[in-house]
Amino acid sequence: MQTRRYGAALAALTMAAVGVGVAAPTTAGAAATAVACQTGWGSLPKTAVDADLGSLTDIRTGRQACYDRMVFDVPTAGSDTIGYTVHYVDTFYQDPTGTRIPISGGAIIEVVVSAPSYDLETHEATYPGRGGRPLPGVDLTGYRTFRDAKFGASFEGTTQIGLGVRARLPFRVFQLPDRLVVDVAHSW
Numbered sequence: 001m002q003t004r005r006y007g008a009a010l011a012a013l014t015m016a017a018v019g020v021g022v023a024a025p026t027t028a029g030a031a032a033t034a035v036a037c038q039t040g041w042g043s044l045p046k047t048a049v050d051a052d053l054g055s056l057t058d059i060r061t062g063r064q065a066c067y068d069r070m071v072f073d074v075p076t077a078g079s080d081t082i083g084y085t086v087h088y089v090d091t092f093y094q095d096p097t098g099t100r101i102p103i104s105g106g107a108i109i110e111v112v113v114s115a116p117s118y119d120l121e122t123h124e125a126t127y128p129g130r131g132g133r134p135l136p137g138v139d140l141t142g143y144r145t146f147r148d149a150k151f152g153a154s155f156e157g158t159t160q161i162g163l164g165v166r167a168r169l170p171f172r173v174f175q176l177p178d179r180l181v182v183d184v185a186h187s188w
Contacts, residue, residue, distance in 0.1 A: 037066035039185045041170035043088060048173075050083020050114030055126040056159050059135050061146060064183070068145040070163065072180040074115040082180045083114030086173050092162035094131055094152045101132045105147035105164030109171065113161075113180055117154035129154070135161070144186045145169060 054076025062069045074082050089110045092101045117127035128136045129151030140146045145166050152160030163182070171184040 037186065039066065039170050039172070041172040041183075041185060043168055043170050045085065045087035046171075046173045047085045048081055048083055048175075050081070053077040053080055053082060054115060055119055056113060056115040056117045056154075057126050059127065059129075059138065059149075059161065061138055061140065061143070061149070063143055067183040067185045068143050068165075070111070070146075070149070070161075070182045070184075072111075072113050072115070072159075072182075073178065074113070074180065075178045077115070077175075077178050079177050082175055084173060084180055085112045086110070086171065086182055088168055092150070092152065095158075095160050096153070096155055099132070101150055101152060101162055103148050103150055103162045103164040105166060107165050107168040109163040109165060109182075109184065110152075111161040111163060111182055113159050114157065115159060116157050117159045120157070127154075127159070129159070129161075145184045 054074055056072055056074055058073040060071050060073070062071070087110055089108050092103045092108050092110060093099065094101055117129055118125050131151060131153050133151055135149045135151055138149050140149060146163065147166060148164030150162045152162055154160070163184075165184050169185050170188060171182060173180065173182050175181070
């Protein structure tokens with residue numbers, strides 16, 4: 001009898017070592033390692049006063065554990081404040097034409113950054129966005145919150161972007177040297 005118990009124990013250990021169908025019981029400690037995503041950001045409009053800092057050169061996105069991120073690069077800003085208005089809208093309209101630009105998703109965030117997509121002196125493009133088109137180089141496949149991102153316009157020193165998200169979710173806006181960051185949470 002004792003030989004059978006040792007044999008069964010040895011078989012279980014061997015199967016566990018090679019990864020064959022033996023599962024360890026789940027403990028409370030394993031559940032505690034899950035990511036807690038408490039934001040407290042809210043979904044009301046967010047704004048900052050602007051300064052004439054320079055031009056937008058890139059828009060890029062990234063995925064994080066609790067939120068999706070969009071970054072606006074304004075290299076000449078340094079640590080000066082980059083002006084912005086970020087808010088939910090029912091419909092995304094191109095400034096100044098008023099042309100409706102369709103945006104996919106359950107909700108739309110309009111982002112207006114106080115940085116043109118062209119050089120203020122030469123009027124040469126610094127970012128290749130085109131009105132009503134997806135953002136160049138931005139692929140939102142696999143994102144939990146972001147659904148669509150389209151260029152609105154660059155007019156009178158500002159650039160306008162329409163960001164389609166899964167639902168009306170909390171977001172935050174903050175600045176790092178030379179860039180403006182918009183994070184949209186995966187959930188409330």
